[in-house]
Amino acid sequence: MSVLDWFANPSNWSGTDGIPTQMGFHLLYTGIALVIAAAIAIPLGVVVGYTGKGERLVAGSANALRALPTLGLLILLFLLISPVVPGQMVYVIPTIVVLVLLAVPPILAGTYTGIQSADPDAVGAARGMGYTKMQILWHVQLPCALPLLLSGIRSSTLQVISTATVAAYLGLQGLGRYIIDGRAQGDFFQMAGGAILVAALAFALEIAFTLLGTLVISPGLRRTSRRQRTPVPPAVGAIPRSAR
Amino acid sequence: MSTTITRRRLSIAFATTAAAALVLTGCAGQDALSSDGAAGSDGDTVIIGSADFTESQLIATIYSHALENAGIEVKEQFNIGSREVYMAALQDGSIDLLPEYSGALLKYLDTESKASTSEDVVTELTDALPDGVSMLDISPAEDKDILAVTQETADKYSLTTISDLEPHMAELSLGGPPEWKTRVNGVVGLEEVYGLTFKEFVSLDAGGPLTMTALTSGQVQVGDIFSTDPGLTANNLVALEDDKSLFAAENIVPVITTSKLDDTIETTLNAISAALTTEDLIAMNGEAATGTSLGSIADEWLADAGIN
Numbered sequence: 001m002s003v004l005d006w007f008a009n010p011s012n013w014s015g016t017d018g019i020p021t022q023m024g025f026h027l028l029y030t031g032i033a034l035v036i037a038a039a040i041a042i043p044l045g046v047v048v049g050y051t052g053k054g055e056r057l058v059a060g061s062a063n064a065l066r067a068l069p070t071l072g073l074l075i076l077l078f079l080l081i082s083p084v085v086p087g088q089m090v091y092v093i094p095t096i097v098v099l100v101l102l103a104v105p106p107i108l109a110g111t112y113t114g115i116q117s118a119d120p121d122a123v124g125a126a127r128g129m130g131y132t133k134m135q136i137l138w139h140v141q142l143p144c145a146l147p148l149l150l151s152g153i154r155s156s157t158l159q160v161i162s163t164a165t166v167a168a169y170l171g172l173q174g175l176g177r178y179i180i181d182g183r184a185q186g187d188f189f190q191m192a193g194g195a196i197l198v199a200a201l202a203f204a205l206e207i208a209f210t211l212l213g214t215l216v217i218s219p220g221l222r223r224t225s226r227r228q229r230t231p232v233p234p235a236v237g238a239i240p241r242s243a244r
Numbered sequence: 245m246s247t248t249i250t251r252r253r254l255s256i257a258f259a260t261t262a263a264a265a266l267v268l269t270g271c272a273g274q275d276a277l278s279s280d281g282a283a284g285s286d287g288d289t290v291i292i293g294s295a296d297f298t299e300s301q302l303i304a305t306i307y308s309h310a311l312e313n314a315g316i317e318v319k320e321q322f323n324i325g326s327r328e329v330y331m332a333a334l335q336d337g338s339i340d341l342l343p344e345y346s347g348a349l350l351k352y353l354d355t356e357s358k359a360s361t362s363e364d365v366v367t368e369l370t371d372a373l374p375d376g377v378s379m380l381d382i383s384p385a386e387d388k389d390i391l392a393v394t395q396e397t398a399d400k401y402s403l404t405t406i407s408d409l410e411p412h413m414a415e416l417s418l419g420g421p422p423e424w425k426t427r428v429n430g431v432v433g434l435e436e437v438y439g440l441t442f443k444e445f446v447s448l449d450a451g452g453p454l455t456m457t458a459l460t461s462g463q464v465q466v467g468d469i470f471s472t473d474p475g476l477t478a479n480n481l482v483a484l485e486d487d488k489s490l491f492a493a494e495n496i497v498p499v500i501t502t503s504k505l506d507d508t509i510e511t512t513l514n515a516i517s518a519a520l521t522t523e524d525l526i527a528m529n530g531e532a533a534t535g536t537s538l539g540s541i542a543d544e545w546l547a548d549a550g551i552n
Contacts, residue, residue: 171446184422186328
């Protein structure tokens, strides 16, 4: 018996406890948490980056909330809302809250540093061309912020994907189910299988984000080689001094 | 310029020292992952283990304090996990002694067993125990897994026994520990003996706060609760009668590695087993639920029972 046997067993790939179903649930919880976190963090980050104010307060409190122990907070929330929330939501709400708390800080940091570090030459040029402040934000600063923003989302995804295993603690599905059930049943191959699947999923998402980056980020921003300061050739049609 | 170089050298030196200190603290001390088998088999130290729920730790604490008072060297290794995990630890020598529940242990070792009374369980268990492991006297104190429902659920479906669940099973969710999914004393047995396939099985904890809260708040309609849980009466829950005797008699019994057994240990543990009653367990569980330390509860019980 080994982990490979667990993977090779066809009954582990089908049914409500099968690997595809659990992966689907895992991605679902991750996706919901990331969407909510992005909806909170990106506007907040834009405001902080644009106005330049409140960076320490906002970033500091986001990071402090993240230091709350995930499992402890999960159980506390469950015990608190259990008398008032009916049905399945009582397991889902604490899980999503806990994952959102983890996901917000990287996206927030990525957004406001991205906006703040938008190339000032580009901003200046836009202002010179007569763009309004909102147009500058939307057409220049946000696209320039995209690499850092995407890297923030990427870092956040990685954390949420590996922590979403905690959903299984409250009886929900997801790849954590293999880890927790495997431990309880003494089936360590199941545990190892679950862990390997989480790592594989994280790896796949990393690759997906790299591809997304090449698609979405403007080529000018992607130029990572040293900027070659080639001398600008004189404008075509300029009359040479000697000929005047 | 020389001050800059000195400062650089100082910071490099400081960083190296800090890194080295971290590495050394990691190497020093006990390796947390190493099996305690080698350390435990030195002479007389008895390593006491327990499962991952309060009552098991409580009884293990009682054993631990009593044996220490009797002059035996003990080492505590509590909160290991479910039976599937700690039985492996017992057999490989990582732990030597732990409190067990006779019927549950029997059903784990021999899934075909049909014994249900205390005496039958003892007879079969003595044979079923693996080589090198022995059991001492059973205690009259019992703590069984029971299926509990709220008073409202019991009234709604007219439930008094587990069999009464069968016509309504498609509407009911069962809550229990993850190990129940594969256990005879769990989902597997409920299906074989009672023909019960619930709407869903929600993995929570072994008769702990998660299951209790889910049950009382209505997230699950049927929950695995321990019969000595003071929350049964406190939350007005109904314990369904096990009319087909799926869950056998669960007397507390010390299970110990045979090579570690000696007269002192045997006498002390048997005295504890004889003095322990189900009411004691309920009372102690109640105290533990209010936050009193297990050590003080154990000492109090030992003093009242007159042991050491």
